[in-house]
Amino acid sequence: FTAASIMIVIPTAVQMFCWIATIWTGKLRIATPVLFVIAFFVTFTVGGMTGIMLASVPLDWQIHDTMFVVAHLHYVLIGGSVFPLFGALHFWFPKWTGRMYSEGLGRLSFWLVFIGFNVVFFPMHILGLYGMPRRVYTYQAGLHWETLNKVASAGAGLIALAVLTMLINFAISRRSGAVAGPNPWNADTLEWWIASPPPSYDFLHIPVVSGPNAVWDAAPNQPYVTGMSFEKREVLVTKVLDAEPDHREELPRHSIWPFVLAVASTIGLIGSIFYAWFFTIGLILAGIAGICWFWPKREDIRHQLALEGRA
Structure with missing residues (x-):
């Protein structure tokens, strides 16, 4: 148990150093998305350190199934997923809406959620060391757990206020925020080359990538790809x-049958927990959906016959 748990530290540490090295070579623009990324570094590292503590068998015997484990899991899960998600929402908001969010409200929501998160979950480490069990909704008085639980409840209020501030920021900025333009972050990837919000077709012409930094390396009179078919969905590989053009790849057309196949599989697998016949029903439905999905389309047959006749 101890060896397997500590082995997790190796890939996690490599990941962390890769992320730090990625931003080390650049010039950081300290905006709300970056603040959430920094918060992710801090909280995820703290969660990893408490994970190493739980890997120790003598200590794990003492704090297993206590609030210490709850604190550890939330530092890993919220620090590792929710903070990056909040940062991504702010980063992509200009591309989705064509408007910039309020940086002042963005920073306010960040500090509220960061402080609130630590106020909620850091005291749980101490409660776990005091012996407070997890998954117990009430406890006897006089165990000296009351104060830290009140502090954690106050922190939960800060998190709720932070989420409310974030939603208000997005709602107001969606209507009256500053016009973002196609590339408010001066990013170098292709999605920032087109308008914000992007049109339904994305690129009117397929761009030619002339370097590792697609937008920064683009020539003033950038060439574009021609010769793609309008009769079927093709992409240039x-x-x-x-990044030189290699071949054209034909993509499948829109179809409802993959969704039907997923629903049928879900019915078969989930339903089989309760009744064995659900597995058979789901298997039959999935088979029908698969046949309909792969059944040759008339348009494809006609197109293929036309190509053969032309050859």
Whole structure:
């Protein structure tokens, strides 16, 4: 148990150093998305350190199934997923809406959620060391757990206030925020080359990537790809090393049958927990959906016959 748990530290540490090295070589623009990323570094690292503590068998015997485990899990899960998600929402908001969010409200929501999160979950480490069990909704008085639980409840209020501030920020900015333009972050990837919000077709012409930084390396009179079919869905596949055009790849057309197949599989698997016949029903429905999905379409047959006749 101890060896397997401590082994997790190796890939996690490599990940962390890779992320730090990624931003180390650049010039950080300290905006709300970056603040959430920094918060992710801090909270995820704290969660990893308490994970190493739980890997120790003598200590784990003492704090297993206590609030210490709750604190550890939330530092890993919220620090590792919710903070990056909040940062991503602020980062992509200009591209989705064409408007910039309020940086002042963004920073306010960040500090509220960061402080609130630590006020909620850091005292739980201490409660776990005091012996407070998890998954117990009430307890006897006089165990000296009351004060820290009140502090954690106050922190939960800060988190709720932070989420409310974030939603208000997005709602107001969606209507009256500053116009973002296509690339408010001066980013170098292709999604920031088009308008904000992007049109339904994304690129009117397929752009040519001439370097590792697609937008920064673009020439003033950038060439674009021609010769793609309008009769079917095609994409241009390029070489991995130099991004030179390699071949055209035909994509499947829109179809409802993959969704039907997923629903049928869900019915079969979930239903079989309760009744064995659900597995058979789901299997039959999935088979029908698969046949309908892969059944040749008339348009494809006609197109193929036309190509053969032209050859």
